[in-house]
Amino acid sequence: MVLPEILVFGGLLGAVYALLSLGFSLSYGVARILNLAHGSFYMIGGYIYYVFLTLSGINSFESLVLAVVLTFLLGIALYLGLIRPVRTAPVRVLLITLSAAIVAQEVVSLAFGDRGVGAPFIIGGISSPLGVVVENQRILAAVVSLTMFLGVWLLIRITKLGRAVRAVAQDAEAASLMGINDTRISLVTLGLSGATAGLAGALLGPLTGISPDAWLNATVVAFAVVILGGLGSIPGTFLAAFLVSYSQIVVAFEIASSYEIIVPLAVIAVAVLVRPKGLLGKVEE
Amino acid sequence: MPRLSRFLGLGIVLALTLALLPVVYSNDFALTIMTFANTLAIVAASWDFFTGLTGRFNFGQALFFGVGGYAAGFMNLNLKYGPMLTIPLAGAVAVIIGVAFGYPTLRLKGPYFALATLIFPLIAGDLTFSLSSVFGGEHGLYGLTSISDSYVVQYYGSLILMLATVFVLIYLASSRLGLALESIRDDEKAASATGMNVTKYKLIAYIISAFFTGMAGAYQAQLFKFVGPDTFSSNISFEVIAMTIVGGIATIVGPVLGAYLLVVVLDGLGVSSDISVLTYGVLLMVIVLAFPGGLLGRLKSNLRGMRIRRLVGGKRPGT
Secondary structure, three states, X not given: OOHHHHHHHHHHHHHHHHHHHHHXXXXXXXXXXXXOOHHHHHHHHHHHHHHHHHXXXXXXXXXXXXXXHHHHHHHHXXXXXXXXXXXXOHXXXXXXXXXXXXHHHHHHHHHHOOOOEOOXXXXXXXXXXXXXXXXXXXXXXXXXXXXXXXXXXXXXXXXXXXXXXHHHHHOHHHHHHOOOOHHHHHHHHHXXXXXXXXXXXXXXXXXXOEXXXXXXXHHHHHHHHHHHHOOOOHHHHHHHHHHHHHHHHHHHHHOOHHHOOHHHHHHHHHHHHHOOOOOOOOOOO | OHHHHHHHHHHHHHHHHHHHHHHHOOOHHHHHHHHHHHHHHHHHXXXXXXXXXXXXXXXXXXXXXXXXXXXHHHHHHHOOOOHXXXXXXXXXXXXXXXXXXHHHHOOOOOOHHHHHHHHHHHHHHHHHHHOHHHHOHHHOEEOOOOOOOOHHHHHHHHHHHHHHHHHHHHHHHOOHHHHHHHHHHHOHHHHHHOOOOHHHHHHHHHHHHHHXXXXXXXXXXXXXXXXXXXXXXXXXXXXXXXXXHHHOOOOOXXXXXXXXXXXXXXXXXXXXXXXXXXXXHHHHHHHHHHOOOOHHHHHOOOOHHHOHHHHHOOOOOOO
């Protein structure tokens, strides 16, 4: 009876999860940066969209573009200001990105309160695919996410820059010997990371509401997806995003939505124990 | 042994100052802050015992704090156990939870364990909502029995618990167990090659850390006569990391000083919790950036030089 609901909601959520997780996968797979502040891009993207849309005269499309541009710049700033100086020590990268996430959370909380905000939808109305009533916003979020995901995937697949990114992912040292500028690739990776997660937040934020501590859940989901799909594998990330979203939706419909958070953990535990490299993973730990 | 006498002297002076505080300056507000500082000092020292000694970052210490609080609250309300009984029992419950979460995850390599620990308190926090008939949802458990309504008694209670915790942790850290943990931190493969069950040792350190943090959670629950989902907040996990990094990681005493410094300064100034957590964040950021030699460089043998085991009459490892 709830099968159509699960199919529709799981599929639409999965598309956004894929976009959310893409950057997390790239920054670890390519630049070897485990960015705990990845979910902060999501949270900040949601807030940027909200702020421009409700507090200035800009329309929703322009707010969405601004969210993408500003989170792209934020990703670059995060890399240059905080990650680059400690890059060689993984533990310090974890600590510094965690501090960045906490600082972002508190700054947003001071500015807009800690209860969270609900931004207006980009498009209103409802549709009923497979007889399931769904907000048009949710469909739009999935379509935009898929388009952006595909765009980034093509960028990495066919452009020269993308080839450089893949070269660094395969062997950073050899790539740098071939004249590939490591800093430039890391900047691109972190910028894309910020922009994609920021867009995901701006798209999903109006549906779920967004609060200063939303970064933690977003980071956890991205982490589960990436572990399951394999670090740095874009097709793997794509598949895994739907596995995670469907599991969460099944749990939410069949048990209780408050158990959703257990899904990423279970996914992580099972994936790491059973298949350490991920479903389609290539990167060796 | 210049180093020992320095630390010992400092410790005694500190303990005496703290013990005399209510006599010389009996201000309810100050005592409340200091009680709070003692509680967090326990959590920070326990966090340091696990992470400082094993080198495995635990981003979810709040799990044990919350579990301790809720266990104590549950036992107090439903079984009518008094605080003197619920505090140690809450520690035991935290140990059980520590085994349940630690056993499957402590064998994970690289950053996977650290990331998994981020999630534990989220799960526990959500469970208090989904099992709201038992744990009260967002209202938490309230109307708990406290040890005493006197600020002075509460202060001394927390001080005794804190001093006992630090003493036991330092003793353990300078025992054979501490040595084994440090060998895992410095080179897990080598440690494992000597035939050591590294996961077992990490689990032992993890549950010791859980035990004391659980008691701290229970102590705070009886102090406030209340325990709520905020005890699982990632802010708590984060604050104790900042306290430890400020005070000095892998020193057990450092986190205590860090806790006093940060709690007294921030709560003393009466800043909001947002400002306070923001300060922790900026502080941690600055410290991580400012020590390019590496925090983990300072991890090595901070405790080894102290030779505490002589103090407490323990055997030196390998003899």
